[in-house]
Amino acid sequence: MAADTSATFDKVADIIAENSEVSRESITPESHVTEDLGIDSLDFLDIVFAIDKAFGIKVPVEKWTQEVNAGEKPAEHYFVMKNLAARIDELVAAKGA
Template sequence: MTRTEIEEKVKAFLIDDLEIEEENIFPEALLKEDMGIDSLDYVDIVVIVEKNFGFKIKAQDMAKVKTLAQFYDYIETQIA
């Protein structure tokens, strides 16, 4: 899976499942501050990522992820 495909899948579930406005979705966006992702959203993200990308997110790894670009990087390293 290419980086572009990862970004497209993530963008789709952020808009469709978490109802985040498209203008708030950009690589430098802070997950909590800019996108408004809260602890309940993280639970949804874990389930969605497992379904779409086939791996389980580790809480200690996600604690280090602050921006959307870092989230893309994390997914990319897990599926490589």
Template sequence: MAVSKDEIFKKVQTALVDALGVDEEDVTPEATMVGDLGAESIDFLDIVFKLEKAFSIEIPRKELSPEDILTNAEFVKEGKVTPAGIAELKKRMPFVNFTKFEANPNVREFSNLMTVGDLCRYVESKVAK
């Protein structure tokens, strides 16, 4: 049975409230996972576990955090993600809006890229299969 966008958002919201100890009203589609909600790398393990359980899906780590791109000299020059790197990120993470990041593709800014809405779109793509 198909899961609606609202149901996906509610389950993602619950997972984030549980994992991050944030208030429900702070978990909006526009909120960034790191900057607004304070998620750290260890929290993502908990979030992934909660989402896998809530939706009966498997989330391969590389799909949500493609560190190999950000540490590859072919894709990063002088602390900035190259156009080839951005193209690779878009290919691997089609659920993320890269517009803001493309304006300032600083590697340090990457962790503050993903929003709750992006995470919901990712889950949507997984439950649709």
């Protein structure tokens, strides 16, 4: 991971640990948010809310879910931690553009 994405990963992992019963140590860049970490839908909403606030963005969860359900993107593209961090960096960059 690039340096900034690594920082984003750390921040998101901290948020997940604070908003769920997942321990911080168990979260790795390769972790799938739901399949590996077992985040349920309510915890996921709290996590997205915390990410929105922390990064000043609006994580487009509905759009991502639609793309995954339509087979346009693999779930890993959005929901594996290192990729989630990269998507968040893209959203932050787009906001500042």
